[in-house]
Amino acid sequence: MYSCKDMANNSDSYSLNNSINSSIKNNFLALQTSAFTIVDMLARSKLISQAVCTVAKLKIADYLKDGPKSVDELAEESKTHPDSLYRLLRMLSSVGIFAETKQEEGRRESGDNNKRKFELTPMASLLQSEAKSSIRNFALLFGLESFNRAIDDLSYSIETGENSFKHANGLDIFEYFQQNQKEAQIFNSAMTSLTSLHVSSITSMYNFSQFNAVIDIGGGQGILLSTILKNYPNLHGILFDLPHAIESAKKLYVSNATTNSQDHNNNDDVLSRCKLIEGDFFKSIPAAPDADCCYIIKNVILNWDDESAAVILKNCLQAMKKTMTMNANQDNNKQKIHPKLLIIDTIMPEGNEPFVGKFTDILMLALTHKGRIRTEKEFHKLLNSSGFDIANIIRSPYSANFLSIIEATPSS
Numbered sequence: 001m002y003s004c005k006d007m008a009n010n011s012d013s014y015s016l017n018n019s020i021n022s023s024i025k026n027n028f029l030a031l032q033t034s035a036f037t038i039v040d041m042l043a044r045s046k047l048i049s050q051a052v053c054t055v056a057k058l059k060i061a062d063y064l065k066d067g068p069k070s071v072d073e074l075a076e077e078s079k080t081h082p083d084s085l086y087r088l089l090r091m092l093s094s095v096g097i098f099a100e101t102k103q104e105e106g107r108r109e110s111g112d113n114n115k116r117k118f119e120l121t122p123m124a125s126l127l128q129s130e131a132k133s134s135i136r137n138f139a140l141l142f143g144l145e146s147f148n149r150a151i152d153d154l155s156y157s158i159e160t161g162e163n164s165f166k167h168a169n170g171l172d173i174f175e176y177f178q179q180n181q182k183e184a185q186i187f188n189s190a191m192t193s194l195t196s197l198h199v200s201s202i203t204s205m206y207n208f209s210q211f212n213a214v215i216d217i218g219g220g221q222g223i224l225l226s227t228i229l230k231n232y233p234n235l236h237g238i239l240f241d242l243p244h245a246i247e248s249a250k251k252l253y254v255s256n257a258t259t260n261s262q263d264h265n266n267n268d269d270v271l272s273r274c275k276l277i278e279g280d281f282f283k284s285i286p287a288a289p290d291a292d293c294c295y296i297i298k299n300v301i302l303n304w305d306d307e308s309a310a311v312i313l314k315n316c317l318q319a320m321k322k323t324m325t326m327n328a329n330q331d332n333n334k335q336k337i338h339p340k341l342l343i344i345d346t347i348m349p350e351g352n353e354p355f356v357g358k359f360t361d362i363l364m365l366a367l368t369h370k371g372r373i374r375t376e377k378e379f380h381k382l383l384n385s386s387g388f389d390i391a392n393i394i395r396s397p398y399s400a401n402f403l404s405i406i407e408a409t410p411s412s
C-alpha cells in the first residue's frame with residue numbers, strides 16, 4: 001500500500017521523469033534538426049551548384065524562352081536522356097529554378113515525359129544567354145573542371161595556406177587562363193556578368209563628373225569603364241589588363257559598337273574615347289591622359305596577398321606621379337591636382353553574421369595567390385604601406401550590392 005506521502009513523492013518523481021524525458025526528447029530533436037541541416041548542406045548545396053551549371057551548359061533556359069515545353073522536346077533539343085532531365089528539372093523546380101506547369105488531373109502519369117512540361121521562373125530566366133542581367137556565364141564558370149578541381153582540393157589550401165588551383169591545375173589561375181583561352185573567355189564573361197549587376201549602383205554611388213579621365217586597372221572586358229564613359233560623355237578612359245582579356249574586350253567593344261550604332265550616346269563614341277592597353281600590373285601601369293583622373297581597381301586586390309597587392313598599388317602610385325609630372329609640364333598654371341584611386345571591393349565585416357564575402361573569401365583562398373577579402377582595418381594597413389591614405393569609404397545603400405568604394409589619395 002502507498003501512503004499519501006509516497007503518492008506525493010511518486011507524483012513528484014513522475015513529473016521529474018516527465019520533464020527529464022521531454023528535455024531528452026527536445027535535445028534529441030534539436031540534434032536531429034542540426035544533423036539534417038548538415039546533411040542538407042552537404043548534399044544539396046553541391047548538387048544545386050552542379051545542377052545549375054548543367055542546365056546552363058545545356059541551354060535549357062534558352063529553349064524555354066517562348067513558353068513551356070515538354071521534357072521530351074527539351075531532351076531532344078539538348079540531346080539528353082528524357083527521364084534524367086526530368087529528374088534534374090524536378091529537383092531545380094523544388095528550389096524555384098524552373099517550374100513544372102499544372103496539368104489536368106490524371107494526365108501526369110509516371111514516365112510520361114511527353115505530357116510533363118516545364119517553364120521559366122524569374123530565377124530560371126536569368127540563366128538565358130541573352131537575358132538582361134544574365135548569370136549564365138557565371139554558372140558556366142562554376143562548371144569548369146579546373147575550377148572544380150581547385151574547390152574539391154580545398155583541404156590542401158587549409159593544410160598549407162597555398163592555393164589549391166595551382167596544386168590541382170599546375171599553374172596560378174591567371175597564368176592558366178593565359179594558356180587556356182576558352183576557359184579564360186568563360187572567366188572574363190562571368191566577371192562581366194557579375195560586374196553588370198553592380199554597374200548601375202556603382203555609378204549612382206559615386207560622382208565621376210569631377211574627372212576628365214578614368215583608368216580601369218585589371219578591368220577585364222571593360223563593362224564598368226564603358227558604362228561610366230556612356231554616362232559621362234566628356235570622360236576619356238583607359239582599359240588595362242592582360243593580353244587575353246584586352247583581346248576579348250576589343251571584340252566586345254567592337255561588337256557593341258556595331259550592334260547599337262543608333263544609340264544616342266552610341267558605342268562608337270565610347271570606343272573613340274577609350275584606349276585598350278595590354279600589360280602586366282606587376283611591371284607597370286599606364287599614366288593617365290589628364291591629372292583630373294581616377295584609377296579604378298575593382299575586384300582585383302582580393303585576388304592577391306598583401307605583398308603582391310602592395311606591388312600593384314605602388315605601380316599605380318608611380319603612374320599617378322608620372323601623370324602629374326606630365327600634366328605639370330603641359331600646363332604650369334593649372335592647379336596641382338592629385339589623381340584619386342578607387343578600390344571597388346568587398347569589405348569583410350567583423351563578427352559572425354551571415355555575409356556573402358565569407359564565401360568569396362574561401363574561393364579566393366582556393367583559387368588565387370593567397371587572395372582574401374579584407375576588413376576595413378586591413379585595407380587601411382595595406383594602403384598606408386603602399387603610399388596611400390583612405391579619404392572616404394562609400395558603402396552601398398543597396399543590400400544586394402555588397403561592394404564598397406574605397407577612395408584613396410597619395411599620402412602627403
Ligand SMILES: C[S@@+](CC[C@H](N)C(=O)[O-])C[C@H]1O[C@@H](n2cnc3c(N)ncnc32)[C@H](O)[C@@H]1O
Binds near residue numbers: 219220221280282
Ligand atoms: C577578378 S577579375 C576582375 C575583373 C574586373 N575588374 C571586374 O571587376 O569585373 C581580375 C582581373 O585582373 C586581371 N589581371 C590578373 N593579373 C593581371 C596582371 N598581372 N596584369 C593586369 N591584369 C591582370 C585579370 O585578367 C582579370 O581581368
